[in-house]
Amino acid sequence: MAQTVLLVGTRKGCFVLESDADRKDWQIRGPYCEGWPVYHAVHDPDTDAIFAAAASEWHGAGVWRSGDLGETWELSSEGLSYDDDGPKLSKISGLTAAHGRVLAGVETAGVFESRDGGATWSLLSRLDGQPLREDWDDPAKQPPGHLGLPAILPHPDEASRFWAVVQGIGIFETTDDGASFTPRNRGLRADWPLENPEVGYCVHKLVMSPVDHERLYQQNHVGMHRSDDGAQSWVEITDGLPTEFGFAAAAHPHDRDTFYVIPLDPGHGRCMPEGEAAVWRTRDAGSTWQRLDRGLPQRDAHLGVLREGLAIDTLDVPGLYFGTSTGQVFASADEGESWNEIASYLPAISSVEVAVVG
Amino acid sequence: MAELHLPTTLPPLFPGLPRRLDVDAATVAAAIEHLDERWPGLRDRLCEPGPALRRHINVYVDRERAGLDTPLEPRSRVDVIAAISGG
Secondary structure, three states, X not given: OOEEEEEEEEOOEEEEEEEEOOOOOOEEEEEEHHHOOEEXXXXXXXXXXXXXXEEEOOOEEEEEEEOOOOOOOEEEOOOOOOOOOOOOOOEEEEEEEEOOEEEEEEEOOEEEEEOOOOOOOEEEEOOOOOOOHHHHOOHHHOOOOOOOOOEEEXXXXXXXXXXXXXXXXXXXXXXXXXXXXXXOOOOOOOOOOOOOOOOOOOEEEEEEEOOEEEEEEEEEOOEEEEEOOOOOOOEEOOOOOOOOEEXXXXXXXXXXXXXXXXXXXXXXXXXXXXXXXXXXXXXXXXXXXXXEOOOOOOOOOOOOOOOEOEEEOOOOOOOEEEEOOOOOEEEEOOOOOOOEEEXXXXXXXEEEEEEXXX | OEEEEOOOXXXXXXXXXXXXXXXXXXXXXXXXXXXXXXXXXXXXXXXXXXOEEOOOEEEEEOOEEEOOOOEOOXXXXXXXXXXXOOO
């Protein structure tokens, strides 16, 4: 019988939540990864392996891997560093398993790959030569925090093609496995001066429709955007949402026009507006939006959800899941129409991913 | 043989690694290399490229603050300390 598995990355390790296809009753296992902060945990559908990007304040950054759905884990950072005289690799921000390898987006910005199931890693690209690239590693030109490469979106059919997101800079596409990249930010909005119109965009989350690979959506620092031409150009679809800001987003597995976001207050608080929790959905590619809040707390719920904090499964009636910065996981087994709190007291959540196995 | 004492955070990462062990090495760096040969990846948990000790890892040789190139005597005591921090 199919098993639904949630991988929850938290500030104190990785947790695994399990249910059957009904997705009503959930068991929680963990914490794993020795309580290291886990920024992103993912499942490789080809091998059923789990990978968790982590960084310890004391012992540095690494990727934990498990071949038995989290029962046992191994850590490796072999090859996950720049040269002795290069920049510092402070964090592995995002992982992607596709086409027989694992890609890691890291901070300082770069892409590493592993072709042996996470045992060893090598640098694939630092996106050298991109517009204003020389500024990316300059601390004087960075926002609070760091400038990293938090996300890589692989093309489902073309192994050498993927899109990389660089924080505060934008999206870059490669079709030759990282040998060259092209900025893909045309049509995006920036509410700040741009030195070069090709770059300088704050892309928070990039997703692709599994049924139409030309259809992409993104939650940006300023607005929601859609592409109908594989990220060659973007149109804004923010109208109808309570705020233009947010981090998390998810594309429906069976319908190209259905897309989910979690709008947040755009100030420094970055929580759900008015303390009322809601996920928003469009069924017409962003022309109209519906608020989905049945079962979600509607009072004093100052919840934050980060870029990897929302996931959607691939079942016939897809389930949605989001994890909060205050340690709750909410789940919907009916495409977001109604929600249940399935974990209440986890550490602060960085990521939620879902897999249907067995 | 130098007497090496490791922080509690390390043994869970490397099966069979004890908190205390004897190492025949001329320097702190050589002692860490010895450990890395038997428990691959251990060096990366203590050192960053440079190489240098990680920011929150401190090493003391015979109770004196030490670096990677600090020499070890045959009966030196080496304490590897993870900084006390976090919450």
